[in-house]
Amino acid sequence: DGGITQSPKYLFRKEGQNVTLSCEQNLNHDAMYWYRQDPGQGLRLIYYSQIVNDFQKGDIAEGYSVSREKKESFPLTVTSAQKNPTAFYLCASSREGGRETQYFGPGTRLLVL
Amino acid sequence: GEDVEQSLFLSVREGDSSVINCTYTDSSSTYLYWYKQEPGAGLQLLTYIFSNMDMKQDQRLTVLLNKKDKHLSLRIADTQTGDSAIYFCASEARGYNKLIFGAGTRLAVHP
Numbered sequence: 001d002g003g004i005t006q007s008p009k010y011l012f013r014k015e016g017q018n019v020t021l022s023c024e025q026n027l028n029h030d031a032m033y034w035y036r037q038d039p040g041q042g043l044r045l046i047y048y049s050q051i052v053n054d055f056q057k058g059d060i061a062e063g064y065s066v067s068r069e070k071k072e073s074f075p076l077t078v079t080s081a082q083k084n085p086t087a088f089y090l091c092a093s094s095r096e097g098g099r100e101t102q103y104f105g106p107g108t109r110l111l112v113l
Numbered sequence: 114g115e116d117v118e119q120s121l122f123l124s125v126r127e128g129d130s131s132v133i134n135c136t137y138t139d140s141s142s143t144y145l146y147w148y149k150q151e152p153g154a155g156l157q158l159l160t161y162i163f164s165n166m167d168m169k170q171d172q173r174l175t176v177l178l179n180k181k182d183k184h185l186s187l188r189i190a191d192t193q194t195g196d197s198a199i200y201f202c203a204s205e206a207r208g209y210n211k212l213i214f215g216a217g218t219r220l221a222v223h224p
Binding site: 004041045090103105 | 146155214216
């Protein structure tokens with residue numbers, strides 16, 4: 001079964017804590033993306049990666065970090081510098097960067113304790 | 114900057130047609146997309162249209178594109194309760210590797 005998996009489904013963060021959201025794809029896609037979704041709003045791009053060992057900031061990268069050590073994995077760390085982390089986080093991938101259709105994972109909901 | 118706008122809510126009776134509208138500002142967008150999101154889930158790609166097309170039909174879904182007015186619509190024929198969800202319109206952004214999403218239209222289907 002090809003697809004994108006995200007874990008965990010729910011994640012709780014304490015004040016001052018860094019947490020890491022997992023995103024894995026077995027579609028052999030080169031490009032991967034992280035979006036944040038807030039209620040009543042569209043998706044906003046946090047980071048994207050067109051190829052292994054390379055990534056670029058999106059529109060709201062502050063307080064987040066990523067790595068792309070393997071083609072199939074693109075973990076997102078929400079650092080303590082992100083003051084309003086409560087949101088639904090969506091990972092996506094596409095065959096190539098640029099004009100290629102993006103496919104989404106099921107999402108991780110992050111809540112602050 | 115680039116922007117995509119959608120009405121936030123649409124209510125239809127089961128069996129009727131639904132029409133969800135979207136306007137976008139980036140005239141250089143090559144592809145325009147419709148995604149569906151069910152509660153607590155990720156986005157599911159429904160369909161997309163290439164900018165040199167006026168219309169695309171896929172079973173119960175019809176996409177109309179008016180490039181001059183930068184207006185995109187999604188028509189769902191014979192709307193069913195399973196179509197209740199949030200529908201997102203997205204356009205490519207100038208600057209590559211980026212989709213601009215509207216805020217989403219919540220479709221409610223009632224008997």
